[in-house]
Amino acid sequence: MPVPLSSSSPRPSLSPSLPAVVDRLRAAGCVFAEDEAELLVSTARDSAELAAMADLRVKGLPLEHVLGWARFCGLRIAVDPGVFVPRRRTEFLVEQALALAHPAAVVVDLCCGSGALGAALASALPGAELHAADVDPAAVRCARRNVAGAGGRVYEGDLYAPLPRSLRGRVDILLANVPYVPTEEIGLLPAEARMHEARVALDGGADGLDVLRRVTAAALPWLAPGGHLLFETSERQAPTAVRTVTRDGLSARVADCAERYATVVIGTRPAA
Structure with missing residues (x-):
């Protein structure tokens, strides 16, 4: 870890x-x-x-790929070439999750990339049960290095598909750092991201919310009563994202951090 x-x-x-x-x-x-x-x-x-x-x-290789690691939540996170580099603004998402988690929380990190989010949360919650998943084999290999010390497990596959069925109805914190850049805006990204990070980690479809819709549509059966889904989006996309979350049976609220230009949507399954 x-x-x-x-x-x-x-x-x-x-x-x-x-x-x-x-x-x-x-x-x-x-x-x-x-x-x-x-x-x-x-x-x-x-x-x-x-x-x-x-x-x-x-x-032009990203600094983190050159170093082989990135700073994230006070940790040194291994980042292999081609793997999505965790952004410092996403520390706000981890902070929001930490405020909601109990010490023995069951945590799932979807679209985990390097596993930075799950590793950071597990570092702050030593009693947590951590699972992570990503569709990109390179990301999975990298994430396994980052979460191994926390006893976490990383699965390769599309969203929920590779997760153990035993997690259904037990997940307290569901982190989903989904790609949310609209396809037509990929070309506007900095060259470091556009040329050196996996496109699957960036491209969110026509409006940037395609992957998010798939996450929220299936979230309810995986969450424990009172469990939380947290994901990052843009300020512009937040209203649509909130409607998507509520349509799929969760209550929703938005948390913002102007200093880090971070917008996080938090969906919660009813406690009963």
């Missing part, structure tokens, strides 16, 4: 390389060249690896 991040300084043997790396990244257009260079220097094991990592970053 991911371990908490600790502050560290660049490795002494590589510290003289820092200014040169900063210059290369700045010339390539990296806005946060100094911060990125420090991460590369502190992660590389030797000068040759540092040079190779800097080359990849200059070519």
Whole structure:
């Protein structure tokens, strides 16, 4: 399981390389060249690896794919090439889930990607029972590394299909970080996402809510009485998402975080 991040300084043997790396990244257009260079220097094991990592970053590979990890909820989450990089704004979703969860909650992380959401929640709830699923084999392999320490299990398949039937009616927290970018807007995404993350993790269909509709349509039988479904969406999509949730038998509310540009919809199964 991911371990908490600790502050560290660049490795002494590589510290003289820092200014040169900063210059290369700045010339390539990296806005946060100094911060990125420090991460590369502190992660590389030797000068040759540092040079190779800097080359990849200059070519446009996402920083997290170059490093092999991403910061998320105070953890270092392994992120393999091609796997969706957990966004810092999505920490707000985890915070909302944590506020609703009890210590021994049954947690399911659908569309789990790297498993960052489930791993973060399990880190804060050591007694939780964690299950995760994704349709992308690369994401599943990555997620297994991230949730193993929490005793979590990761399944490969489409949404609920690979989950054990024994979970039906038992899920307290259902996290579903579904893709919600409308198909026609994929081309507007930053090149790092558009070119280096799996399209299945980005494309939400014509209005961005196709996958969400499939999640909400089948959520009720999986949730425990009083259980919660949480997913991220855009502010523009939230009204439609709320109507979708309520149509499928859950009450719904919206939580926003202006600082992180995060919008989370929370659906709840009636307690009785």
